[in-house]
Amino acid sequence: MQMSKQLQQAAHNGGSPLREIFRDRVFNGIxxxxxxxxxxxxxxxxxxxxxxxxxxxxxxxxxxxxPAGCAFHQRLTPxxxxxxxxxxxxxxxxxxxxxxxxxxxxxxxxxEVYRKFxxxxxxxxxxxVSGLVGDDVPGVITELDLPCDVLHVPSEGFAHRSRESLDxxxxxxxxxxxxxxxxxxxxxxxxxxxxxxxxxxxxLMEEQEIAENLxxxxxxxxxxxxxxxxxxxxxxxxxxMGVSVNLTLPTxxxxxxxxxxxxxxxxxxxxxxxxxxxxxxxxxxxxxKWFFYFGLDGVEKFYHDCASKLxxxxxxxxxxxxxxxxxxxxxxxxxxxxxxxxxAVSTQGFFFTPYLARIYALDLKLPIKYLCVDMxxxxxxxxxxxxxxxxEKNMQEAFDEWDLGFEVVTNPTLGEMSEIAKKVDHVLSxxxxxxxxxKGGGVGVMDISATRYLLxxxxxxxxxxxxxxxxxxxxTGKTHQNSREPIISRFDYDTIYYPMLDDDRCSASREMxxxxxxxxxxxxxxxGRR
Amino acid sequence: xxxxxxxxxxxxRASSGITDAVVLNHVPVGCNWGAGIFKTTSNQFDMxxxxxxxxxxxIVFGGEDALREALIRAxxxxxxxxxxxxxxxxxxxxxxxxxxxxxxxxxxxxVMWMExxxxxxxxxxxxxxxxxxxxxxxxxxxTIQDSVNLIGFSPDDFKVxxxxxxxxxxxxxxxxxxxxxISKCxxxxxxxxxxxxxxxxxxxxTKLCEQMKKEFGLPxxxxxxxxxxxxxxxxxxxxxxxxxxGHEPEFDIEPFKRIYLYLHELYGTPVSVIGDFHAExxxxxxxxxxxxxxxVLSGNEDDYFEFAEDVRNSNTTILFGSSFEQGIAETxxxxxxxxxxxxxxNVSVYDCxxxxxxxxxxxxxxxxxxxxxxxxxxxx
Numbered sequence: 001m002q003m004s005k006q007l008q009q010a011a012h013n014g015g016s017p018l019r020e021i022f023r024d025r026v027f028n029g030i031x032x033x034x035x036x037x038x039x040x041x042x043x044x045x046x047x048x049x050x051x052x053x054x055x056x057x058x059x060x061x062x063x064x065x066x067p068a069g070c071a072f073h074q075r076l077t078p079x080x081x082x083x084x085x086x087x088x089x090x091x092x093x094x095x096x097x098x099x100x101x102x103x104x105x106x107x108x109x110x111x112e113v114y115r116k117f118x119x120x121x122x123x124x125x126x127x128x129v130s131g132l133v134g135d136d137v138p139g140v141i142t143e144l145d146l147p148c149d150v151l152h153v154p155s156e157g158f159a160h161r162s163r164e165s166l167d168x169x170x171x172x173x174x175x176x177x178x179x180x181x182x183x184x185x186x187x188x189x190x191x192x193x194x195x196x197x198x199x200x201x202x203x204l205m206e207e208q209e210i211a212e213n214l215x216x217x218x219x220x221x222x223x224x225x226x227x228x229x230x231x232x233x234x235x236x237x238x239x240x241m242g243v244s245v246n247l248t249l250p251t252x253x254x255x256x257x258x259x260x261x262x263x264x265x266x267x268x269x270x271x272x273x274x275x276x277x278x279x280x281x282x283x284x285x286x287x288x289k290w291f292f293y294f295g296l297d298g299v300e301k302f303y304h305d306c307a308s309k310l311x312x313x314x315x316x317x318x319x320x321x322x323x324x325x326x327x328x329x330x331x332x333x334x335x336x337x338x339x340x341x342x343x344a345v346s347t348q349g350f351f352f353t354p355y356l357a358r359i360y361a362l363d364l365k366l367p368i369k370y371l372c373v374d375m376x377x378x379x380x381x382x383x384x385x386x387x388x389x390x391x392e393k394n395m396q397e398a399f400d401e402w403d404l405g406f407e408v409v410t411n412p413t414l415g416e417m418s419e420i421a422k423k424v425d426h427v428l429s430x431x432x433x434x435x436x437x438x439k440g441g442g443v444g445v446m447d448i449s450a451t452r453y454l455l456x457x458x459x460x461x462x463x464x465x466x467x468x469x470x471x472x473x474x475x476t477g478k479t480h481q482n483s484r485e486p487i488i489s490r491f492d493y494d495t496i497y498y499p500m501l502d503d504d505r506c507s508a509s510r511e512m513x514x515x516x517x518x519x520x521x522x523x524x525x526x527x528g529r530r
Numbered sequence: 531x532x533x534x535x536x537x538x539x540x541x542x543r544a545s546s547g548i549t550d551a552v553v554l555n556h557v558p559v560g561c562n563w564g565a566g567i568f569k570t571t572s573n574q575f576d577m578x579x580x581x582x583x584x585x586x587x588x589i590v591f592g593g594e595d596a597l598r599e600a601l602i603r604a605x606x607x608x609x610x611x612x613x614x615x616x617x618x619x620x621x622x623x624x625x626x627x628x629x630x631x632x633x634x635x636x637x638x639x640x641v642m643w644m645e646x647x648x649x650x651x652x653x654x655x656x657x658x659x660x661x662x663x664x665x666x667x668x669x670x671x672x673t674i675q676d677s678v679n680l681i682g683f684s685p686d687d688f689k690v691x692x693x694x695x696x697x698x699x700x701x702x703x704x705x706x707x708x709x710x711x712i713s714k715c716x717x718x719x720x721x722x723x724x725x726x727x728x729x730x731x732x733x734x735x736t737k738l739c740e741q742m743k744k745e746f747g748l749p750x751x752x753x754x755x756x757x758x759x760x761x762x763x764x765x766x767x768x769x770x771x772x773x774x775x776g777h778e779p780e781f782d783i784e785p786f787k788r789i790y791l792y793l794h795e796l797y798g799t800p801v802s803v804i805g806d807f808h809a810e811x812x813x814x815x816x817x818x819x820x821x822x823x824x825x826v827l828s829g830n831e832d833d834y835f836e837f838a839e840d841v842r843n844s845n846t847t848i849l850f851g852s853s854f855e856q857g858i859a860e861t862x863x864x865x866x867x868x869x870x871x872x873x874x875x876n877v878s879v880y881d882c883x884x885x886x887x888x889x890x891x892x893x894x895x896x897x898x899x900x901x902x903x904x905x906x907x908x909x910x
Contacts (some may be wrong), residue, residue, distance in 0.1 A: 031875075034574070038567065041577055046559020067619065068604055068650035069536025073564030075854060076874060086857025089531050094649050100621060116835065132589065132623045157560040158589050158620060471544055501575050508552075508607035512580040515603055519583070519596070 017229040018451065018465050024225040025450040031081030040380055040500055040510045043517075044078045045070075046287035049192020050080035050125050050155035051088065059254040060151075063113055064090040064288050065106050065137065066127025070157075074256050079193070091114050093129055103135050107144065114146050120254035121204070125197070129282075131156035149254065153193055153199045167384050173291070173351040176392040177398045180292040184364075196250060197274035200257050207282060209467040211246075213310050216263040216284075218270060219248040225453040226462075233459035237303060240319035241308060260356055265309050285309050289458065296353040296363045299460055321339035327460035334467035335365040337474060341425035343368050346417070347393055347444065348431050349375035352456070354398040356430070359455050361404040363463050364470070366428075368406040371399075374433075376411055376496045417443050426474070435489040436498060446473060533804070533830045533854060536648030538618045539565055540656025543684040543871075545614040545644075546579060547713025548664065548720055552610045552639075555581040556597050556628065557618035561648075568872040569686040572879055576685070579879065580604060584620050593621050598633045605637040611717050615643035622647035642667070652831060654734050654806075657684070661712065661738040662691060664720065665819045670746065671725035676773050677707040679723050681750075682732035682807070686872040689885045690714060696887035697756065697765075700733075704770045704777035712738070724748060728772055755808050758815030758891050759783075781888040785895075792821065792899050800845040802826035804837055805852060805870035812869055813848055820895065822848075848902065865905045867869025867898055 026034075047064070051074050054062040062070040062085065071090035089112075091097075091105045106124065113122055126137055141150045172184035184452040197218070215238065219227065235245050246263040247256040261282035266275045268288045277285035287309055293302040293462065300320055345364045347353060360366045373395070375388050396408055409416065414436065419425050421443040429445045429453040430438075437443035451469055454462035492502040500506050538557070542565040545553045555562045562581035570576060582588075582596040585811035597615070604613055617628045622645060632643050644663040646656045680697065683690055698708045709726040710719045712735060729739045731748035734899050751772050756765035770777040786793065795876075800823045803813045809829060816822040825844040828837040838858050841849065849866045850860045853875045859866035868876050869885055884890035885897075 035567070037574075038570065041579075042563050042566065042581060043559050044563045045558070047560060048563075067536050067649040068532050068534050069538055069561075069564075069619075069653075071531065072533065072535040072539065073568065074560075075870075076564075076567065078563075078567075081874075084857070086854060092532065095647075098649055128560075128620050130624065132620065158558040158584055159586055177536065312622075367778070503575050503577075504609060506575055506577045507605075508609075509577040509580055512603055512609055513583075516581065516583040516596070516600055519599065 012202050016465070017226055017462070018454065018469055020229050021226040021450055021453050024227075025453075026436050028225070029450075032078075035081055037058055037499065040497060041506075041513050044191075045074065045157040046159060046192040046195070047125055047127055047155045047157050048074050048077040049079065049194075050153050050196050051075075051085055051192070052125075052262065053193045053196035053250050054123040054125070054153070055080060055083075055085045056178045056251045057121065057123075057254060057257065058252065060123055061113055061117050061119040061121070062123050062125055063109060064088060064125050064127060065130045065135065066090065066093055066108075067129055068092045070127045070129075087117070089116075091130075093133075096131065098133055101133055101135055102130055105510075106135065106140050108139065110140070110144060110146070110150060114148055119148055121149045121151060122146075123153055123199075125153050125155045127155070128157045131158070149204055149347065151199050151203050153192075153195050155195055166381055170351060170378070170381075170383050171387040174387070174394045177354050177394050178401060180290065183288075183290050183292075191293040194271040194273055197271065197276055198324050200250065201274050201277045204254070204257055205261050205278070205282065206258045208259055210264055210283065211262050212264060213312065214246045214263045215243060215244045215265045215267055215306070215310075216246050216260050217248045217267045218275075219496060224456075225450070226457070230457045230462070231457060233457065235459055237320070237323055237459060238306075240323065241307060241312060241316035242250045242319075243304065243306070243312070243316075253380070265306065267306070291352045291355050293458065294352060294456060295323060295359045296327065296460060296463060298355065299458060302458060307483070323460050327464050331365075331467050332484075334464075334471045337471045338364060338366050340413045340465075341367065342423070344370040344372060344420045344424045344427045346374070346427060346429040346431075346433055347373040348377050349373050349388070350378070353391075354395050356452070356455065357399065357406075358368070358402060359402060359463060361403070361406065364467055368404070369424050371404075371406045372409045372412045372417065372420065374411060374431075377431075377498075380497045380500075380510075382518065413442075421445075428470075431446050432499070433490075435486060436493060531833065531834045533834050533852070535653040536658035537646045537649040537651040537653065537659070538616065540651075540653035540658075541644055541646035541660040542579075542656070543653070543686060544570070544657040544660035544713045545616060545664070547683065547685045548614065548715065548717050549579065549685070550610060550716050551612040551614050552604055552608045553579040554600055554604055554613055554615045555579060555618060556593060556600075556615055556621050556626070557581055558582070558584040558620055561618050568874055570687070571874045572688075572877045573685070578608075578610075580743045589620065589624060592624060593626045594628075594631050597621075597626065597628065598635060601632070601635050601637060601641065605635075605639050608639070610639050612664075613637070613639045613641045613668075614660075615641060616660070617643065617647070617701065619647045619649055622650070628737075640667070657713075657734050657739040661735055662741060665738055665741050665745075667717070667721055668724050668742070668746070671720050671722050673727055674707060674709055674725045675727065676705055676775060677709040677726045678728045678730050678769060678773075679710045679712060679726040680708060680730050680732065681712045681735035682755075683711055684871065685714055687871055688869060688876070689878045689883075689890075691881040692878065692884035692893075693886035693890065695881050696884040696889050699889075700756075700762065700766050700779065700887050701769065703807070704766050704779060705775050706773060706777075721723050728769065730769055754814070755811040756886050756890075757808075757811045757894070758819045759888060760819060761815055762887050763812055779888075781891075785892045789899060792903075793895070796899070796902070797821040798823060799847055800825045801848045801850060802828075802837075802841045802844060802846040803850040804830070804855060805830040805850070806830050808848075808870040813904060815891070815894070816850070818900070819891070848898065857897060863907065865901045865907075867894075867901060869894075 051062050071088045075084045075088050091109045093102045137152045176182035266286040268275045278284045303320045426447045430448050433450045437445045454466040494502050496498045582600045584593050628643050710723040724746040731739050742748045756762040761834050766779045803809050813824045813827045817824045826840045883893045885894045
């Protein structure tokens with residue numbers, strides 16, 4: 001079947017991958033995107049990440065070992081706001097259990113959950129309370145004799161990463177932009193998801209005979225917009241290479257998880273720890289999807305690296321080349337349209353920024369005069385000034401080395417953006433900043449915040465789809481929308497922590513969170529500063 | 531399994547109802563996140579809560595230093611007359627001396643604290659105890675004739691602004707002034723609560739009423755939440771009688787006449803209702819005024835799996851509850867009308883579309899009919 005047909009079938013109701021992304025943005029993003037903003041004031045419990053990950057496993061039931069209040073709000077896990085975990089059994093620990101221990105209750109509840117749901121897997125998720133009381137969860141599980149698997153996931157809420165961990169990781173990423181071989185080989189401390197992944201490797205997976213050219217793919221559920229059609233493309237390209245996909249982890253059945261060690265290779269999307277553990281226990285090799293696998297060359301490299309890991313060097317080259325060539329040919333049509341005009345692109349500073357800029361400049365061949373990079377967002381993520389400086393310097397060096405030819409404007413003001421807009425034909429923004437620029441009928445900016453998800457895919461078609469979309473928008477003149485005044489452009493925003501409103505209480509709560517979280521970091525002064 | 535948020539959630543909801551206060555949760559990150567996420571669905575910039583970020587270090591060495599630091603920071607950062615400290619599960623188990631910490635700092639803001647470990651009681655317990663804790667801030671005030679306090683609200687109740695506005699309107703028409711709405715008022719309004727002639731308690735806050743009766747001689751009246759025409763008439767009439775006003779409220783049946791054929795078709799519809807203290811009043815309206823058959827009625831303190839099973843075994847075709855009931859509704863392929871906490875997948879920001887009062891009866895009926903007609907149940 002033709003690739004385009006496969007992608008259309010994968011997207012909702014036979015629509016295009018682009019429509020799938022817009023659908024995900026609307027129906028998932030309205031929850032997820034909003035919740036993400038609340039991370040300026042706090043982070044969610046590790047337990048919620050675990051609830052989410054277990055809920056992705058077909059046939060599994062998460063069981064909260066803690067007070068009723070923990071289960072009450074963890075039903076709405078931030079990773080799955082669009083689909084709360086309605087059935088979330090809980091041991092309902094009370095004061096008595098805090099004094100005498102909750103192991104009996106846990107034992108009874110596991111049996112009850114089995115009787116009620118007959119699941120293939122019960123995942124016991126301890127909370128702060130059961131962790132503090134010191135209940136021996138693995139001990140209770142070992143004593144049980146049930147015709148289903150019972151998993152223990154260390155998910156106590158007080159054990160989470162410190163503020164500085166993201167700062168250090170971001171700096172290490174920036175150091176490796178020009179030399180990907182220096183990519184950091186470690187992860188942030190888990191937010192519950194990782195703990196589930198590690199537990200299923202350790203406690204659920206079974207020794208299998210490793211099948212040649214079989215891979216597992218770590219998924220991130222529907223959190224990644226357009227994941228369904230992306231997976232179809234990945235399977236298609238692998239198929240052309242003679243590689244089969246065993247399963248997506250943890251979005252699969254319990255039985256599939258048990259058979260996961262049959263794969264020769266694990267494709268790691270989020271955390272390495274589980275894959276390292278699989279390698280240790282079952283001998284499965286792994287490949288981490290890094291930022292340098294973005295873009296046409298990056299995607300090509302990704303599949304070549306997979307082929308190399310699978311001893312398919314040379315064998316798969318033809319298939320990868322055909323896929324890439326087809327995309328390049330189609331892109332040429334759109335590049336001719338782009339070549340007519342000058343562009344400014346507004347983007348955010350993050351670990352993928354240089355490689356995203358490469359896609360704009362080299363794959364799409366957008367004639368970019370200005371790349372406007374907002375580094376202030378990083379402050380909202382508690383990235384230090386020192387790290388931001390390193391990122392800016394390394395980003396510029398990477399652009400120079402790649403000869404991308406645009407001027408980088410860091411943290412442009414509204415006035416500067418207005419001046420830039422006068423010097424180009426189109427301003428594109430890959431995050432939702434147009435409301436700032438449209439304030440008072442100001443700068444006309446085309447919002448590509450949703451469509452940019454096409455550019456991050458592990459396949460060639462996303463960039464082509466993006467090119468097609470942008471061409472259509474240019475042809476219809478939709479890139480100039482400065483005559484309107486949307487309601488959200490009429491608010492006053494905090495200039496650093498956009499889209500946080502310019503509001504004293506919001507600012508105070510953000511600063512409060514930042515300071516208190518900072519105190520949990522190693523190497524911070526009393527004010528939480530490094 | 532119950533659908534009760536536990537004592538911490540109740541205390542948080544009552545405390546954050548003091549609209550110019552800041553709530554400082556002495557908890558690990560997750561508890562703070564959970565309480566906040568439900569509160570902000572329909573008020574996304576009402577960010578007046580923070581936490582002490584209890585981490586492994588605090589679990590081992592105690593959280594008192596973190597609390598002290600948080601108090602000092604909060605006092606510097608927020609322009610607030612009151613900091614309300616809520617100590618959750620973790621500090622309760624490790625034995626943090628919250629009182630000693632609070633006493634050890636001198637701050638511009640007044641500080642009150644409460645222990646509200648989730649495992650120590652229900653959400654209603656937390657609500658009651660939080661109000662009792664801050665009751666100490668009330669002051670003797672000159673009585674305002676024919677005035678009442680409305681007690682039992684929370685700032686994140688679905689439709690709270692619209693409902694309060696409608697109840698104020700109805701009581702105003704009866705010659706009754708609403709003095710303070712608890713917990714949906716400023717600190718100054720809370721302090722002046724004893725000026726009312728009568729406390730009207732809706733579902734929760736009875737302990738505060740008892741305390742105010744004892745301290746200020748203020749009588750109280752326990753009332754059902756005023757859903758429906760009859761429920762509202764009874765509500766307004768009872769308050770008016772208690773105050774010796776003798777007002778007989780009137781309502782307009784005309785809006786219902788415009789949709790009478792739909793009401794005919796929905797007459798006898800089997801429905802189920804679950805929720806906090808709002809649930810029974812809602813069921814009374816559905817049964818007594820719309821003519822529905824309420825097959826299952828359950829409270830948040832009841833076993834949720836039993837409720838789900840009972841609904842599955844019933845003929846229920848419309849479900850009334852919180853956003854959490856969407857799971858049952860999806861399983862049975864029936865619509866859900868959200869009316870009580872927590873509602874996180876619908877917003878209520880228009881303060882002229884209540885569910886309470888006479889206008890609320892119209893809005894609620896409109897919502898039910900619109901939900902049923904647009905549900906597409908026959909196409910599924």
